[in-house]
Amino acid sequence: MSFIANTPSQQKQMLSEIGLSMDGLFADIPKEFLTKEFNLPSGMSEFEVRNRLADLADKNHIDLTCFLGGGFYDHFIPSAVYALISRSEFYTAYTPYQPEISQGTLQAIFEYQSLICRLTEMQASNASLYDGGTALYEAMMMALRITGRNKILIDDSVNPIYRVMIQSYTKNLNIDLEQTKNEQGLVNRKALLEKLDDGTAAIIVQNPNFFGCVDDFTDLAEAAHKKGALLIVSCYPISLGILKTPGAMGADIVTGEGQSLGLPMSFGGPYLGFMATKKDYVRKMPGRIVGRTKDNQGRTGFVLTLQAREQHIRRDKATSNICSNEALCALTALVYSSLLGKDGLKQTAQLCADKASYAWQRLTAVKGVKSKFQAKWFFNEFVIELPANAAEVAGKLIEKGFAAGFPLSRYYEGMENSLLIAVTEKRTKQQIGMLAEALEAVL
Amino acid sequence: MKLIYEKSVEGRHGVMPPASDVPTTIHIKKELLRNSDAKLPELSELDVVRHFTELSRRNFGVDTNFYPLGSCTMKYNPKVAERIAAYPGFAHLHPLLPQLRMGGMLTQGALEVLYDMDKYLCELTAMAGFTMQPMAGAHGELTGIMIMAAYHRDKGNKKTTVLIPDSAHGTNPASAAIAGYKVVSVPSDSEGMMDVEALRKMVNSETAGLMLTCPNTLGIFEKNIKEICEIIHSVDGLCYYDGANLNAIVGKARPGDFGFDIMHINLHKTFATPHGGGGPGAGPVGVVKKLVDFLPVSIVVKRDDGTFALEYDRPKSIGYIAPFYGNFAIILRAYVYILMLGKEGLKAVSENAVLNANYIKEKLKDYYDLPFGQTCKHECVFSAERQTKNGVHAIDIAKGLIERGFHPPTVYFPSIVKEAIMVEPTETESKETLDIFINTMIELAKLAKNEPEKLKAAPITTPVGRLDETAAAKNVDIAEI
Numbered sequence: 001m002s003f004i005a006n007t008p009s010q011q012k013q014m015l016s017e018i019g020l021s022m023d024g025l026f027a028d029i030p031k032e033f034l035t036k037e038f039n040l041p042s043g044m045s046e047f048e049v050r051n052r053l054a055d056l057a058d059k060n061h062i063d064l065t066c067f068l069g070g071g072f073y074d075h076f077i078p079s080a081v082y083a084l085i086s087r088s089e090f091y092t093a094y095t096p097y098q099p100e101i102s103q104g105t106l107q108a109i110f111e112y113q114s115l116i117c118r119l120t121e122m123q124a125s126n127a128s129l130y131d132g133g134t135a136l137y138e139a140m141m142m143a144l145r146i147t148g149r150n151k152i153l154i155d156d157s158v159n160p161i162y163r164v165m166i167q168s169y170t171k172n173l174n175i176d177l178e179q180t181k182n183e184q185g186l187v188n189r190k191a192l193l194e195k196l197d198d199g200t201a202a203i204i205v206q207n208p209n210f211f212g213c214v215d216d217f218t219d220l221a222e223a224a225h226k227k228g229a230l231l232i233v234s235c236y237p238i239s240l241g242i243l244k245t246p247g248a249m250g251a252d253i254v255t256g257e258g259q260s261l262g263l264p265m266s267f268g269g270p271y272l273g274f275m276a277t278k279k280d281y282v283r284k285m286p287g288r289i290v291g292r293t294k295d296n297q298g299r300t301g302f303v304l305t306l307q308a309r310e311q312h313i314r315r316d317k318a319t320s321n322i323c324s325n326e327a328l329c330a331l332t333a334l335v336y337s338s339l340l341g342k343d344g345l346k347q348t349a350q351l352c353a354d355k356a357s358y359a360w361q362r363l364t365a366v367k368g369v370k371s372k373f374q375a376k377w378f379f380n381e382f383v384i385e386l387p388a389n390a391a392e393v394a395g396k397l398i399e400k401g402f403a404a405g406f407p408l409s410r411y412y413e414g415m416e417n418s419l420l421i422a423v424t425e426k427r428t429k430q431q432i433g434m435l436a437e438a439l440e441a442v443l
Numbered sequence: 444m445k446l447i448y449e450k451s452v453e454g455r456h457g458v459m460p461p462a463s464d465v466p467t468t469i470h471i472k473k474e475l476l477r478n479s480d481a482k483l484p485e486l487s488e489l490d491v492v493r494h495f496t497e498l499s500r501r502n503f504g505v506d507t508n509f510y511p512l513g514s515c516t517m518k519y520n521p522k523v524a525e526r527i528a529a530y531p532g533f534a535h536l537h538p539l540l541p542q543l544r545m546g547g548m549l550t551q552g553a554l555e556v557l558y559d560m561d562k563y564l565c566e567l568t569a570m571a572g573f574t575m576q577p578m579a580g581a582h583g584e585l586t587g588i589m590i591m592a593a594y595h596r597d598k599g600n601k602k603t604t605v606l607i608p609d610s611a612h613g614t615n616p617a618s619a620a621i622a623g624y625k626v627v628s629v630p631s632d633s634e635g636m637m638d639v640e641a642l643r644k645m646v647n648s649e650t651a652g653l654m655l656t657c658p659n660t661l662g663i664f665e666k667n668i669k670e671i672c673e674i675i676h677s678v679d680g681l682c683y684y685d686g687a688n689l690n691a692i693v694g695k696a697r698p699g700d701f702g703f704d705i706m707h708i709n710l711h712k713t714f715a716t717p718h719g720g721g722g723p724g725a726g727p728v729g730v731v732k733k734l735v736d737f738l739p740v741s742i743v744v745k746r747d748d749g750t751f752a753l754e755y756d757r758p759k760s761i762g763y764i765a766p767f768y769g770n771f772a773i774i775l776r777a778y779v780y781i782l783m784l785g786k787e788g789l790k791a792v793s794e795n796a797v798l799n800a801n802y803i804k805e806k807l808k809d810y811y812d813l814p815f816g817q818t819c820k821h822e823c824v825f826s827a828e829r830q831t832k833n834g835v836h837a838i839d840i841a842k843g844l845i846e847r848g849f850h851p852p853t854v855y856f857p858s859i860v861k862e863a864i865m866v867e868p869t870e871t872e873s874k875e876t877l878d879i880f881i882n883t884m885i886e887l888a889k890l891a892k893n894e895p896e897k898l899k900a901a902p903i904t905t906p907v908g909r910l911d912e913t914a915a916a917k918n919v920d921i922a923e924i
Contacts (some may be wrong), residue, residue: 001472001784002783002824003519003521003715003870003871004791004792004795005868005872005876006798010873010874011795011798013874014798014874015798017802017805018801018806020801020818022794025798025801025818026797028663028666028818028820029696030668030669032700033696033697033700034695034696035695035696035697035700038567038694038789039784040563040566040789041782042785042787043782043783043784043785044783044785045780045783046523046783049527049779049783050523050526050527053527053530053775053779054530054553056532056553057527057530057532058532058552059532059550059555060533060536060549060551060553061540061549062531062532064540064549066537072537074535076460076461080457080488080491080492081752082529083492083494084496084499087495087496087499087502088504088505088506088520089499089502089503089504089507090499090507090719091504091520091525091717091719091720092505092506092507092510092520092717092719093504093510093515093720094512094720094721095515095718095720096720096721097851098841098845098851098855099907099910100566100842100845100902100905100907100908100910101503101845101902101905102503103444103498103501103906103907104498105502105720105721107444107498110446110497110921110922110923111447111448111923113921113922114446114448114923114924116922117924118482118483121477123922123924124919124921124922125921125922127721128722130578130582130765131765131766132766133763134578134582139622143502144645147816161763162766164762165513165762165764165766168589168739168761168762169585169589171589171592171593171761171762172589172592172596172622172623181547195817214471214475216474238479240477241481242471242476242477243477244475244476244477244478245477248478252453258590264534264772265534265535265536265537265769266528266533266534266536266772267533267537267550267553267767267768267772268538268765268766268768268769268770269538269723269765269767269768269769269770269772270723270725270770270771270772270773271770279919282919287460288721289921291913291915291921292915292919293910293911293914293920293923294910295907295909295910296908296910299907299908301906301910302911305916305921306919307916308916310613311581311614312573312856313613313617314617315617316617316619316626318613318617318620320617320621321581321585321618321620321621322579322582323580323581323613323616324580324581324721324724325721326719326722326723327719327720327721327722327723328717328719328722329719329747331720333493334447335495337483337770338447338457338484338486338491338494339457339486339488340483341455341457341484342482342484343456344458344459344460344481344483345481346480346481347459348460350467351460351463353471354463354465354466354468355463355465357468358468359464367639376455377471377472378470378471379471380922394543394544395543398543398545400780403540406539406542407543407544410542421806425460425461429465431820432583
């Protein structure tokens with residue numbers, strides 16, 4: 001079926017009114033390029049499509065109890081989130097180029113920008129970016145623009161998925177990207193400070209880091225600033241319900257993945273990259289920005305602003321090539337956090353931390369299992385060291401109904417027996433206990 | 444209307460998290476905790492529902508109003524796609540599952556969607572392989588240019604320049620520059636097409652490639668497209684197709700046949716995934732055979748036994764440009780659209796998109812200037828230059844339309860047309876809607892002539908009137924902290 005309204009007789013009428021034939025409408029395309037037949041299926045009815053897609057959905061194993069994290073988490077999503085973002089006035093609109101009829105989207109983005117500032121304790125946010133990884137890459141590019149330098153230091157406790165993305169993006173550019181190797185699950189301060197020099201544009205770190213460990217980067221911010229460099233911190237927004245903020249640490253640019261703020265995991269997207277910075281750097285920030293202003297009668301309203309940075313005006317001199325944002329995902333994060341509110345976010349963060357702490361106790365009590373790192377403080381994720389290959393153990397646990405965690409050998413040498421385990425507020429004491437028993441049984 | 448933060452009442456609660464069933468142990472030392480709570484609003488669930496419902500009523504969407512925003516392709520979004528994207532089997536699928544041992548078998552349904560989309564898009568474009576990773580059209584452009592660079596690097600070519608027509612989307616030059624290339628602008632000729640003779644003179648051994656939209660941003664099919672591609676290929680340059688306007692030719696003609704080597708498709712435009720107020724979109728990138736090895740990792744492959752797997756071992760790949768498999772839930776919606784339309788429906792997409800655009804063009808050409816009068820494809824570009832004699836500009840026409848219940852067309856783009864008004868009706872709009880729009884545009888043209896001051900005052904029925912954009916950029920107020 002199709003969604004075309006014009007009937008064949010209307011088409012005929014329209015064509016005759018403008019004095020053209022259907023073939024005539026395509027006469028400007030050289031004949032040799034007009035394809036006769038495509039090797040594609042014929043159209044289906046809604047009933048058939050829903051059946052086919054229901055079958056495909058059933059082939060995906062969502063029945064496994066999820067302890068997978070790695071930056072993407074199985075959090076609870078309140079019903080009102082979906083109800084509100086499903087309002088078609090939001091999802092069938094586009095970029096708010098005409099502010100008088102787009103105040104809904106514009107005010108929501110302004111409130112979202114405020115949310116990101118409040119979570120991170122920074123002064124300015126953009127209207128969102130594609131995901132946490134591209135946000136971190138954009139932050140790096142922003143630091144290069146601000147400092148005019150070309151050296152970037154990044155610790156390997158930063159999400160490896162983001163690090164490989166940054167490597168892809170910088171292949172054609174003259175950037176000196178230096179990695180340091182974590183020290184017992186925490187950033188390698190000694191190595192970072194040794195490499196930090198007058199040519200350094202930024203230090204990139206993450207909190208909680210990829211291993212779940214919690215840190216305070218105030219010292220790194222100070223050291224970076226002394227050398228005229230910036231500190232970029234990637235963070236996990238739910239953790240900001242209780243953890244010291246990047247803003248309080250003195251970070252210059254803060255990014256992160258907003259998926260945990262009410263977005264389903266959806267096999268990798270769409271997600272939400274957020275970015276916040278200090279007021280001084282607003283004009284160097286990529287992406288869309290919404291600003292508050294007045295209308296011709298003195299009423300408060302919102303518009304897209306600082307567009308002179310953007311590619312439709314600056315073309316190849318623009319701060320970035322991004323001309324969209326993840327508006328509906330940003331709205332989702334705003335609705336989610338507004339429903340939870342001040343106490344709800346704090347309690348959710350506390351629950352994650354408490355349940356992870358409980359899981360850590362239960363799992364490290366299993367014979368042969370121990371904590372991978374000496375670092376004592378973690379948020380909702382931690383690494384255990386198994387007496388066997390972690391990928392094999394995780395494979396066996398799938399058969400027992402658990403997506404037990406992420407084996408680190410894929411990204412880290414010498415971590416063949418290490419398993420990264422994430423716990424959210426959705427995991428129950430019983431599920432955690434069953435995972436411990438299952439682990440004991442397969443070892 | 445108040446901000447949500449201004450509606451906060453201390454001690455009020457919305458949705459509460461579950462009660463804890465484990466011991467509460469403050470196991471993180473105090474210095475690592477934040478010293479005051481994040482200032483989120485304190486509201487009831489109803490407070491929040493009312494707030495966002497009220498905001499939604501301050502928006503135009505395709506479901507509420509005709510939305511002929513040129514170059515944005517605001518077609519109808521079928522509801523079935525939303526329903527399917529919310530199926531738990533898709534929505535609750537963790538992206539790292541396939542990376543566990545034998546994990547690919549846990550996600551066969553999702554992998555099949557990605558595999559099928561690759562094949563369908565290849566068939567529709569005459570490309571040899573697609574990556575689903577790019578998360579927007581501009582992201583696709585950057586990916587495509589990175590593939591271009593990887594190809595030249597692999598051949599040992601040091602090429603520095605990308606050619607882009609002066610009518611191109613601003614993202615084209617920005618993407619090429621961010622990938623490390625020098626951008627050179629190619630002029631348009633008097634017919635609104637690329638000046639082929641100018642191009643011939645500009646091409647040299649430094650030319651890495653060309654980025655082109657076809658039909659171009661004026662809605663005109665580049666009639667010399669074959670020659671253009673041949674000129675670029677003669678210096679081993681690659682031709683990049685900006686697929687923003689693929690909806691004009693989908694099911695009718697294929698960019699790969701024209702001579703393009705790399706392209707992206709804005710799934711939201713051609714295959715009707717919702718624009719979401721500015722995203723998320725998806726911009727899969729396709730390439731011809733000689734470039735397949737450079738596509739990002741991973742790629743979905745079909746094994747001999749009919750099962751699907753992710754392939755990572757691709758030594759020439761440009762690497763990861765997204766964490767996983769792109770905006771999966773968007774790809775899924777586009778997949779649903781393709782399945783429902785099938786080959787006949789897709790052909791009808793371009794036919795009706797082009798018919799509707801030409802219908803508007805012909806009906807309004809006596810009332811507004813038409814800088815390029817030939818048959819257009821999916822959109823037509825008028826100029827309000829005639830109206831400026833009475834002090835009425837394109838923006839005033841736009842505001843007059845708002846007052847009359849229409850989302851305005853794109854104005855002031857493409858920049859090579861003075862006072863541009865770019866109308867893109869899309870294929871899903873009916874003749875009845877087009878006729879009402881046409882009559883309104885005629886009414887506005889008359890008003891511009893006879894009572895221009897009335898247009899300058901519009902809109903007056905909207906929640907806010909014309910906003911002071913200069914003040915917004917000068918006194919930057921972008922968050923309520």
